Amino acid sequence: MSALPLVVGISGASGVIYGIRLLEILRDLAIPAHLVMSRSAEVTLAHETDLKVADVRALAAKTYAQADIGAAIASGSFKTRGMIVAPCSMRSQAEIATGVTSGLLTRAADVVLKERRRLVLMVRETPLHTGHLRTMTTLSEMGAIIAPPVPAFYARPESLADMVDHTLGRVLDLFDIDFHGVRRWRAEEA
DSSP states (O other), rough: OOOOOOOEEEEEEHHHHHHHHHHHHHHHOOOOEEEEEOOOHHHHHHHSSSSSSSHHTTTEEEEEOOTTTSSSSGSSSOOOSSSEEEEOOHHHHHHHTTOOOOHHHHHHHHHHTTOOOOEEEEEOOOSOOOHHHHHHOOOOOTTTTEEOOOOOOOOSSHHHHHHHHHHHHHHHHHHHHHTTTTOOOGGGOO
């Protein structure tokens, strides 16, 4: 029996490297990733990396167009492990919280919530105003996990890649997926 896919959404917030590296990790772990990128994510990709959209899509087992509202991940009858939005923009967060979705990325997240599957949002914005915080609270009350990409300096990262891997490892912990990139707090004492 094949492994259930994990849906990966990449929105237009800064930090597209989180979504790219997540796809690489899932590929290396033989966990099928089903990818949807917003149009804003494609623009951010061009600003933050030298990669093309096709390069990112090639990392996924399956890709969907943002406008494909008939995609498998738009239906609760399509079983998945859940979804990670990495990074998650404030716009995407707001759409998910209200259920008023404008594209496949936020529709897929809405489906994950309604099916009571795991939804992790790596929200990327600072500073936050009260509206952002209220939206995060609403999402948490609905069952989503808000996981901003905050570096853990106790892990003594030596590079940006170390920080990204540690953060993604902690996010994957939420799905009981083990990834070597996490340096556990006081693990040597356990």
